[in-house]
Amino acid sequence: MSVSSIDAAHPRFLSKPILITGGLKVALVQLAVGPDKGKNIAAAVKEIHKAKERGAQLVALPECFNSPYGTKYFNEYAEQVPTGETFRALSKAAADASVCVVGGTVPERCGNQLFNTCTVWNSNGDLIAQHRKMHLFDIDIPGKITFKESEVLSAGNKVTTFDYCGVTIGIGICYDLRFYEMATVMARKGCSLLIYPGAFNMTTGPRHWELMGRARANDLQLWVALVSPARDTTAEYVAWGHTMLVDPWGKVVASLEDKPDTLVECVDLNTVAEVRSQIPIRSQRRTDIYDTVDKTNECSN
Ligand SMILES: *[C@@H]1O[C@H](CO)[C@@H](O)[C@H](O)[C@H]1NC(C)=O
Numbered sequence: 001m002s003v004s005s006i007d008a009a010h011p012r013f014l015s016k017p018i019l020i021t022g023g024l025k026v027a028l029v030q031l032a033v034g035p036d037k038g039k040n041i042a043a044a045v046k047e048i049h050k051a052k053e054r055g056a057q058l059v060a061l062p063e064c065f066n067s068p069y070g071t072k073y074f075n076e077y078a079e080q081v082p083t084g085e086t087f088r089a090l091s092k093a094a095a096d097a098s099v100c101v102v103g104g105t106v107p108e109r110c111g112n113q114l115f116n117t118c119t120v121w122n123s124n125g126d127l128i129a130q131h132r133k134m135h136l137f138d139i140d141i142p143g144k145i146t147f148k149e150s151e152v153l154s155a156g157n158k159v160t161t162f163d164y165c166g167v168t169i170g171i172g173i174c175y176d177l178r179f180y181e182m183a184t185v186m187a188r189k190g191c192s193l194l195i196y197p198g199a200f201n202m203t204t205g206p207r208h209w210e211l212m213g214r215a216r217a218n219d220l221q222l223w224v225a226l227v228s229p230a231r232d233t234t235a236e237y238v239a240w241g242h243t244m245l246v247d248p249w250g251k252v253v254a255s256l257e258d259k260p261d262t263l264v265e266c267v268d269l270n271t272v273a274e275v276r277s278q279i280p281i282r283s284q285r286r287t288d289i290y291d292t293v294d295k296t297n298e299c300s301n
Contacts, residue, residue: 023270024267025055026056026058026225026265027263029062029227030228030230030261031043031062031260033062033066033067033230035068037066037067037085037086045092045093047059052098052099054264057100057165058099059097062104063174064199064229065103065104068236069199070237071153075114078109079107080110081119081130082119084109090119091127092125094121094124094125099123100123100164102169103121105173116173122164129171130160131172132154132155134158136149137174138150168192170183170186170187172194174196174197174198174200177198181292183220187222188292189294192267192269194216194225196227198226199240200228200240201238201239201240205240209244210255224245225246226242226245228241230259240258241258242257245265248271248274
C-alpha cells in the first residue's frame with residue numbers, strides 16, 4: 001500500500017486543525033486531596049469557579065480527586081456515572097460556571113466492576129465523554145513493592161476523544177501516558193491536545209513525568225496537559241505534583257511545584273499548525289513500512 005492511501009484512511013491525521021482566535025484557555029488544577037469526600041468535591045467546585053474568573057474555558061482536575069489514592073479506598077469512594085454525588089457536582093459546576101470540566105478521575109462503579117474514570121462535562125453540564133483507564137498498573141517486586149490495581153479495578157477498552165470549542169481533545173489516565181501507541185491513535189483521531197490526569201510517585205515523577213509529557217507532545221506535535229494532585233507527604237501515596245502544560249514544540253510552557261495551585265494558559269492551535277508544517281513528520285512517515293493501528297472496534301467493552 002502506498003503512503004498516501006494509508007493516510008487517506010486517516011484524513012484527520014493530516015488535516016489542518018480548525019483555528020480559533022486566541023486558542024482555548026485551559027486551567028489545570030492541582031488539588032489537595034484528603035480522606036473527606038465532601039471536602040474534596042467542594043474544593044474542586046470552588047477551583048472550577050475561580051478558574052472561570054481567570055478566563056478559563058476548560059478546567060481539568062487531577063487523578064483520583066475525590067478519594068485518597070490506593071486500591072483499598074476505591075470501593076468506598078466509588079460512584080455511578082452520572083448519578084453519583086461527585087459526578088452531579090461536576091455537572092452542576094460546569095453548567096453554573098459555563099465551562100468545560102475534565103473531571104480528573106473518580107472510582108466508578110458499574111455493575112460489580114470498578115473503573116478509574118474521567119468524565120467530561122460541557123458548559124451546559126452534559127456528559128460528553130467518559131474515559132476508563134486502559135492500562136492498569138500492576139507491579140510485584142518481591143521484598144520491595146507490590147501494587148496491583150487489577151485486584152480491584154477493571155480496565156477500559158476504549159480510546160476517548162471529544163470536541164470542545166473546535167479543539168479535538170484526547171484523554172488518558174496516569175499509566176496510560178506510558179503507552180505511545182494509545183497517544184498515537186488519539187493524534188490520528190485529530191487531537192490537538194491530550195489531557196492526562198495522573199499521580200506519579202516520588203520515584204517515577206522526577207524521572208519520567210515531564211519527560212513523557214514532552215515526548216508525547218514532541219512526537220505527536222500536539223499540546224499535552226499533565227494534571228496531578230498536590231503532594232501530601234503524610235499520605236500513604238505521595239504524588240509528585242508538577243502539573244504542567246507542554247506545547248507542540250515539546251516545551252514546558254507552564255508548570256506548578258508540589259503545592260495546591262492552578263495554572264491557566266492558552267492552548268494555541270496555531271502552534272500545532274506551525275510545528276506540523278515546519279517539521280512534516282506526519283506526511284513523511286513510512287506507513288508502508290510500519291504503522292500503529294486502532295483496534296477499538298475489534299474489542300467489546
Ligand atoms: C514508585 O513506583 C515505582 C515503579 O513501580 C517503584 O519502583 C517505586 O518503588 C515507587 N516509589 C515510591 C516512592 O513508592
